[in-house]
Amino acid sequence: MTIGxxxxxxxxxxxxxxxxxxxxxxxxxxxxxxxxxxxxxGVYSYLPLGLKVLNKIETIIREEMDNIGGIEMxxxxxxxxxxxxxxxxxxxxxxxxxxxxxxxxxxxxxLSFTNxxxxxxxxxxxxxxxxxxxxxxxxxxxxxxxxxxxxxxxMRGREFYWKALYSFSKNEAEHNEFYEKSKIAYKNIFQKVGxxxxxxxxxxxxxxxxxxxxxxQTITSAGEDTIYIDESxxxxxxxxxxxxxxxxxxxFKKENLIEKTTVEVGNIFSLGTKFSAPFDLKYKxxxxxxxxxxxxxxxxxxxxxxxxxxxxxxxxxxIIWPESIAPFKIHLLALGEDESIHKEASDxxxxxxxxxxxxxxDDRHDVNAGEKFADADLIGIPYRVVVSKRSxxxxxxxxxxxxxxxxxxxxKEELFxxx
RNA sequence: CGGGGUGUGGUGUAACGGCUAACAUUCCUGUUUUGGGAACAGGCGACUCCGGGUUCGAAUCCCGGCACCCCGACCA
Numbered sequence: 116m117t118i119g120x121x122x123x124x125x126x127x128x129x130x131x132x133x134x135x136x137x138x139x140x141x142x143x144x145x146x147x148x149x150x151x152x153x154x155x156x157g158v159y160s161y162l163p164l165g166l167k168v169l170n171k172i173e174t175i176i177r178e179e180m181d182n183i184g185g186i187e188m189x190x191x192x193x194x195x196x197x198x199x200x201x202x203x204x205x206x207x208x209x210x211x212x213x214x215x216x217x218x219x220x221x222x223x224x225x226l227s228f229t230n231x232x233x234x235x236x237x238x239x240x241x242x243x244x245x246x247x248x249x250x251x252x253x254x255x256x257x258x259x260x261x262x263x264x265x266x267x268x269x270m271r272g273r274e275f276y277w278k279a280l281y282s283f284s285k286n287e288a289e290h291n292e293f294y295e296k297s298k299i300a301y302k303n304i305f306q307k308v309g310x311x312x313x314x315x316x317x318x319x320x321x322x323x324x325x326x327x328x329x330x331x332q333t334i335t336s337a338g339e340d341t342i343y344i345d346e347s348x349x350x351x352x353x354x355x356x357x358x359x360x361x362x363x364x365x366x367f368k369k370e371n372l373i374e375k376t377t378v379e380v381g382n383i384f385s386l387g388t389k390f391s392a393p394f395d396l397k398y399k400x401x402x403x404x405x406x407x408x409x410x411x412x413x414x415x416x417x418x419x420x421x422x423x424x425x426x427x428x429x430x431x432x433x434i435i436w437p438e439s440i441a442p443f444k445i446h447l448l449a450l451g452e453d454e455s456i457h458k459e460a461s462d463x464x465x466x467x468x469x470x471x472x473x474x475x476x477d478d479r480h481d482v483n484a485g486e487k488f489a490d491a492d493l494i495g496i497p498y499r500v501v502v503s504k505r506s507x508x509x510x511x512x513x514x515x516x517x518x519x520x521x522x523x524x525x526x527k528e529e530l531f532x533x534x
Numbered sequence: 535c536g537g538g539g540u541g542u543g544g545u546g547u548a549a550c551g552g553c554u555a556a557c558a559u560u561c562c563u564g565u566u567u568u569g570g571g572a573a574c575a576g577g578c579g580a581c582u583c584c585g586g587g588u589u590c591g592a593a594u595c596c597c598g599g600c601a602c603c604c605c606g607a608c609c610a
């Protein structure tokens with residue numbers, strides 16, 4: 116992973132004007148600050164700074180998935196028609212948001228919009244005994260959905276990057292045990308990326324094999340969901356299952372619930388045998404009897420998560436990245452054209468990189484202090500360190516948190532002691 | 535997919551049916567400046583989304599298409 120980056124090498128530039136074709140805050144800020152580029156409606160490229168953030172989110176998720184037994188792999192983007200016909204999800208009448216294309220010989224092929232079929236099909240080759248289970252493979256992958264209408268910047272795209280884990284268990288009890296573990300892992304993830312205080316485990320409609328699924332919903336006006344939160348229990352109910360009967364079953368009291376607009380940043384789902392049955396995914400138990408594998412799926416959209424963080428954490432000047440997923444820890448600014456200042460800043464940059472501290476170095480010579488400050492605020496790196504004539508006269512460098520107004524002067528030792 | 539709106543230099547905007555499509559920003563040159571998008575001077579950059587039509591004349595009006603945005607529907 117890149118530790119240091121010089122701004123003279125970073126080709127992106129900040130913009131003063133909001134893009135005319137974006138309304139959502141996340142898209143406005145991320146485009147102005149140079150994190151993403153809009154290719155078309157619902158399709159964005161990640162520029163160097165944006166990719167840094169995405170990679171950090173990916174690392175956090177990977178750690179949590181590995182912690183609960185996840186094992187990473189990567190399924191193909193091009194998907195076989197035959198495989199999807201087994202679960203009856205190839206037909207456009209069943210799934211209407213497929214992106215499909217053709218081989219030269221005329222055969223049809225799909226661009227993956229989810230992974231249940233791919234995993235079931237692959238694991239059919241490897242799972243045959245109770246000794247093979249449980250297993251928890253997962254993907255980071257680009258997914259395509261032919262949405263009729265995309266919206267909200269990177270919160271809902273036609274192409275997006277996600278993590279999908281699938282659990283393969285011997286029985287319900289084993290499945291439930293993992294399902295509960297996954298809830299904790301998910302909570303950790305949202306906590307780590309800085310939106311834990313706004314994110315609620317939410318009961319949502321389940322499907323064929325379970326009464327409920329669980330969503331992780333983050334409070335933001337940019338969201339599309341409505342949930343009812345019980346603060347005392349720190350859990351919520353999605354509007355789609357908000358009925359008197361269900362509230363009673365779950366032990367919610369209506370008068371304790373607060374309605375909020377939220378965005379679904381993750382969800383976990385019990386699949387039962389919905390896919391293992393059509394794929395004939397079975398194992399032999401200790402008695403030699405065949406049983407269907409019990410499955411679950413666990414998804415997080417990384418772009419949406421990144422967009423949500425921006426929606427939730429920003430001010431009038433720009434983005435405020437949590438340190439955990441900021442593109443860099445430090446934004447080092449050299450002010451003025453004086454070569455001695457740039458030499459000093461350049462040495463400090465080298466020291467920071469040598470210590471493994473991630474730093475974006477604004478080494479531009481011909482840019483005013485005010486413009487550098489404005490850029491730093493917009494980009495939103497947690498610590499700003501200024502090297503200038505004034506700071507050197509005062510005895511060192513000025514360090515300031517993005518969230519604070521004033522900075523303070525520190526020498527090199529004090530600076531490193533803080534980081 | 536229903537309804538509404540918008541397409542003009544890289545970006546953001548302006549222009550009555552009528553002069554060489556204007557302004558700001560970005561970018562380039564130079565001078566000055568360097569702690570909150572600084573100043574001055576000069577310069578580059580546009581098939582006004584595409585295709586038709588009306589007109590002496592179209593960025594402007596009409597028709598068709600495409601793209602983008604918003605509301606709704608939809609959303610393993």
